[in-house]
Amino acid sequence: MARIISQRYAWFDSHPLKQVNTVFWILSAIAVAWALAYIRASLAVATLVAAAFLILCFLITPSSSLAIIFISLIFILIALPLNLPALRQRWISAPVLRIFRKIMPSVSQTEREALEAGTVWWDGELFSGKPHWKKLLSLAPATLSEEEQAFLDGPVDELCQMLDDWKITHDILDLPEDVWQFLKDQRFFSMIIPKHYGGLGFSTLAHSAVVVKIASRSGSAAGTVMVPNSLGPAELLLHYGTEDQKDYYLPRLASGKEIPCFALTAPEAGSDAAAMPDRGILCKGEFQGENDVLGIRLDWEKRYTTLAPIATVLGLAFKLYDPEHLLGDKEDIGITLALIPVDTPGISIGRRHIPLNMMFQNGPHSGKDVFIPVDWIIGGPPCAGKGWRMLMERLAVGRSVSLPASSTAIAKLSCRFTGAYARVRTQFQLPIGYFEGVDEALARIAGYTYMMDAARIVTVNAVDAGEQPSVVSAIVKYHSTENIRKVVNDAMDVLAGAGISLGPRNMLGPCYQSVPVGITVEGANILTRSLIIFGQGAVRSHPYVYKEMQAVSDTDSRRALRNFDKALFGHIGLVIGNLARTLFMGLTGGHFIPSPVSGAASAYYQRLERMSSAFSLTADVTMLSLGGALKRKEKLSGRLADVFSHLYLASCVLKHYEDQGRLESDTPLMRWACEQSLYEIQQAFNSLLQNFPNRPLAWLLRLLIFPGGQAFKAPNDKLGHKIASLIMEPSAARDRLTHGIFQSDSVQDPLGRVEDALSKVIAAEPIRKRIHTAIREKQLPTDGPDEEFIDQAVKENIISNEEAELVRTAVAARREVIKVDDFPPDLSSGEPVNNSV
Numbered sequence: 091m092a093r094i095i096s097q098r099y100a101w102f103d104s105h106p107l108k109q110v111n112t113v114f115w116i117l118s119a120i121a122v123a124w125a126l127a128y129i130r131a132s133l134a135v136a137t138l139v140a141a142a143f144l145i146l147c148f149l150i151t152p153s154s155s156l157a158i159i160f161i162s163l164i165f166i167l168i169a170l171p172l173n174l175p176a177l178r179q180r181w182i183s184a185p186v187l188r189i190f191r192k193i194m195p196s197v198s199q200t201e202r203e204a205l206e207a208g209t210v211w212w213d214g215e216l217f218s219g220k221p222h223w224k225k226l227l228s229l230a231p232a233t234l235s236e237e238e239q240a241f242l243d244g245p246v247d248e249l250c251q252m253l254d255d256w257k258i259t260h261d262i263l264d265l266p267e268d269v270w271q272f273l274k275d276q277r278f279f280s281m282i283i284p285k286h287y288g289g290l291g292f293s294t295l296a297h298s299a300v301v302v303k304i305a306s307r308s309g310s311a312a313g314t315v316m317v318p319n320s321l322g323p324a325e326l327l328l329h330y331g332t333e334d335q336k337d338y339y340l341p342r343l344a345s346g347k348e349i350p351c352f353a354l355t356a357p358e359a360g361s362d363a364a365a366m367p368d369r370g371i372l373c374k375g376e377f378q379g380e381n382d383v384l385g386i387r388l389d390w391e392k393r394y395t396t397l398a399p400i401a402t403v404l405g406l407a408f409k410l411y412d413p414e415h416l417l418g419d420k421e422d423i424g425i426t427l428a429l430i431p432v433d434t435p436g437i438s439i440g441r442r443h444i445p446l447n448m449m450f451q452n453g454p455h456s457g458k459d460v461f462i463p464v465d466w467i468i469g470g471p472p473c474a475g476k477g478w479r480m481l482m483e484r485l486a487v488g489r490s491v492s493l494p495a496s497s498t499a500i501a502k503l504s505c506r507f508t509g510a511y512a513r514v515r516t517q518f519q520l521p522i523g524y525f526e527g528v529d530e531a532l533a534r535i536a537g538y539t540y541m542m543d544a545a546r547i548v549t550v551n552a553v554d555a556g557e558q559p560s561v562v563s564a565i566v567k568y569h570s571t572e573n574i575r576k577v578v579n580d581a582m583d584v585l586a587g588a589g590i591s592l593g594p595r596n597m598l599g600p601c602y603q604s605v606p607v608g609i610t611v612e613g614a615n616i617l618t619r620s621l622i623i624f625g626q627g628a629v630r631s632h633p634y635v636y637k638e639m640q641a642v643s644d645t646d647s648r649r650a651l652r653n654f655d656k657a658l659f660g661h662i663g664l665v666i667g668n669l670a671r672t673l674f675m676g677l678t679g680g681h682f683i684p685s686p687v688s689g690a691a692s693a694y695y696q697r698l699e700r701m702s703s704a705f706s707l708t709a710d711v712t713m714l715s716l717g718g719a720l721k722r723k724e725k726l727s728g729r730l731a732d733v734f735s736h737l738y739l740a741s742c743v744l745k746h747y748e749d750q751g752r753l754e755s756d757t758p759l760m761r762w763a764c765e766q767s768l769y770e771i772q773q774a775f776n777s778l779l780q781n782f783p784n785r786p787l788a789w790l791l792r793l794l795i796f797p798g799g800q801a802f803k804a805p806n807d808k809l810g811h812k813i814a815s816l817i818m819e820p821s822a823a824r825d826r827l828t829h830g831i832f833q834s835d836s837v838q839d840p841l842g843r844v845e846d847a848l849s850k851v852i853a854a855e856p857i858r859k860r861i862h863t864a865i866r867e868k869q870l871p872t873d874g875p876d877e878e879f880i881d882q883a884v885k886e887n888i889i890s891n892e893e894a895e896l897v898r899t900a901v902a903a904r905r906e907v908i909k910v911d912d913f914p915p916d917l918s919s920g921e922p923v924n925n926s927v
């Protein structure tokens with residue numbers, strides 16, 4: 091060794107690099123390590139590069155050979171076991187696995203089934219910290235088939251014309267008989283049933299589009315159509331039913347001969363539905379004159395079941411027990427689902443709840459000593475005890491369709507109606523939309539609508555492409571129903587008295603009233619945000635946690651160690667990579683990240699990638715520092731859910747913008763939605779770090795994520811003004827934003843009326859401006875009704891007779907729009923008798 095060193099000294103004595111000092115080598119080592127971590131180099135590559143670096147260092151630096159030899163020895167001691175799987179598994183992974191087995195929180199069977207439901211899709215990329223945008227951008231935008239489009243333009247439009255929501259909600263308190271018949275005849279309840287069973291066999295996109303159109307007309311009708319096409323008997327039969335069950339029920343459900351409902355929720359088991367006390371005992375009994383039939387004796391008490399009061403067949407979830415071991419060894423079989431005709435003896439059904447102002451059928455029911463043959467279990471006896479898994483799997487898809495569609499419908503309606511109203515309604519001699527306060531509210535209405543529509547469409551496209559994205563569906567359900575709350579609140583504020591006074595003229599008041607229904611159903615929102623989105627995402631969408639959990643519970647010890655070792659080292663690499671990437675992207679503002687597109691959207695891809703890396707790092711640090719306690723830290727979990735959700739929503743916005751051809755007129759909407767999401771991501775990080783229990787870790791994370799301080803600002807006023815203006819006048823961009831809702835041309839219809847007024851008011855605006863200028867210049871009196879100004883303006887030759895007619899038409903149209911309904915003193919009649927101005 092001494093000889094080698096002395097030879098090297100001789101060889102390099104005159105080399106210029108010999109002057110290079112230690113600080114340089116330390117900085118170079120940091121840079122190389124950082125670069126390796128940034129590109130997520132594999133362990134083998136990182137080891138080779140580190141070895142090459144040390145050799146270079148050894149050859150070039152004459153002055154600190156002993157230090158380098160010492161460092162090299164440490165490097166060999168670390169690198170060798172890390173790169174030899176047998177040693178690594180024995181010395182590192184096996185002890186860590188033993189610790190994991192002790193500390194990993196126990197997961198119940200129902201929790202495991204909920205966690206495992208569905209597929210991992212774009213959520214997995216966002217959780218990796220380095221999303222492959224091509225995966226999202228290459229998802230082909232789905233289009234409606236000719237048949238689906240014809241259904242939307244034909245039966246759906248016809249249905250919308252038949253729907254009088256005021257009558258439904260205040261007069262007959264149900265859908266009219268002819269509407270029920272039309273729904274059955276046109277097979278509205280069979281959108282998800284394949285054609286060979288007599289159903290419509292629609293794509294998810296078409297299903298969503300039908301719900302959008304109906305929901306823009308009547309929440310009660312939309313709720314009625316949504317339920318049979320969502321998580322219920324048809325969906326469960328299609329995926330788990332026996333052939334006999336499918337052949338019998340699906341054609342009857344498709345034709346409307348059977349009206350289905352599905353009952354999970356019980357008085358004592360709401361959000362914690364798996365805790366239902368409803369029981370079924372396997373036994374032998376008499377059924378339709380036959381003795382010794384193997385069956386189930388059931389007792390239940392359920393509530394909130396949609397369509398139950400008029401259902402003919404009831405899907406029921408209950409806990410099944412087999413004390414006499416008639417099916418097998420197990421006594422407690424678990425949650426089971428059965429289809430039960432409602433005329434089976436012992437069932438009490440028919441009473442109704444009133445879900446706010448929505449008059450879809452919904453009610454409680456119970457069963458006492460109800461005996462059903464075991465064949466009525468959905469999927470037959472082999473599916474006994476598999477009910478929870480079946481429900482979770484179907485919910486993984488179902489909640490990404492109905493509520494996102496109905497919420498987006500209301501948002502689109504709010505945009506179109508409120509935007510037009512804000513231009514038509516004047517106060518202080520100006521359209522109210524021209525006032526900055528109203529402009530601010532209109533911007534939020536337009537921006538959130540774009541965000542919701544993007545998430546709806548991209549998600550149903552993914553479902554049509556074969557995904558069952560369980561975490562994504564929770565995100566879309568939660569944020570559609572929360573964002574519609576913001577949109578409708580703003581719309582109500584802009585409409586003011588016209589939104590509050592109920593009656594046939596008021597389209598948005600009932601929407602406002604219906605918002606809490608979406609918040610509560612298909613997983614109540616507080617629970618979805620604080621427990622499901624990050625809780626399930628951290629297991630399923632995370633690239634390694636689920637693999638580690640599987641290895642921990644694997645009883646084959648060799649396989650467990652092999653798989654755990656792979657997952658553990660992948661996980662460590664992910665954390666190191668995210669650490670390096672987050673800091674680098676924070677310091678450089680993400681400017682060096684390659685963007686998959688050019689143009690206005692490019693910077694948002696970079697910013698989202700930066701935040702994805704920060705999220706992935708923070709998620710790992712949080713899980714590591716809190717462990718099993720995170721399950722109880724719902725406020726922290728909720729904030730991580732907000733970051734995760736907005737990463738998803740903004741990705742959908744970018745994808746939607748791309749799919750629509752990067753249209754310049756939509757650019758402000760895209761920018762507003764992305765900036766809002768990035769700002770909400772930053773706010774969520776701020777509250778997370780402010781409340782993070784381990785303070786030093788919180789400071790470190792803040793330094794890594796926001797090294798230059800706060801990075802994002804909320805959309806500015808100028809941008810907000812652009813999108814507020816966009817919904818106040820007719821344009822292709824406004825039509826695109828509100829596409830898919832039902833629009834009547836009739837001035838008898840509130841939306842048709844305000845649209846008619848909008849075009850008339852805009853046509854008359856230049857003439858009105860001349861009148862106002864004349865008023866200001868005292869050529870006309872300063873006070874008086876519109877008609878007097880107009881007559882006077884003609885007299886003074888300020889406007890022509892034809893122009894006066896245009897203004898008169900606009901004034902009349904505006905008067906019609908601002909009218910609200912009034913009723914007799916005792917409100918005894920649902921029909922308004924007079925429309926006050």
Ligand SMILES: Cc1cc2nc3c(=O)[nH]c(=O)nc-3n(C[C@H](O)[C@H](O)[C@H](O)COP(=O)(O)OP(=O)(O)OC[C@H]3O[C@@H](n4cnc5c(N)ncnc54)[C@H](O)[C@@H]3O)c2cc1C
Nearest residue numbers: 352353354355360361394395396445611612614615616617
């Ligand atoms: C109009 C309507 C129609 C419905 N249709 C059906 C149907 O057809 N079939 C059916 O089976 N069910 C149906 N439901 C039930 C619905 O899907 C919800 O599951 C149910 O309403 C929730 O139970 P709960 O109302 O008793 O709320 P609770 O369970 O009492 O919850 C109250 C609040 O506590 C929160 N919460 C509960 N646990 C947690 C937790 N661990 N962490 C954080 N927050 C928590 C919830 O988010 C909620 O905000 C319907 C409900 C309504 C209102």
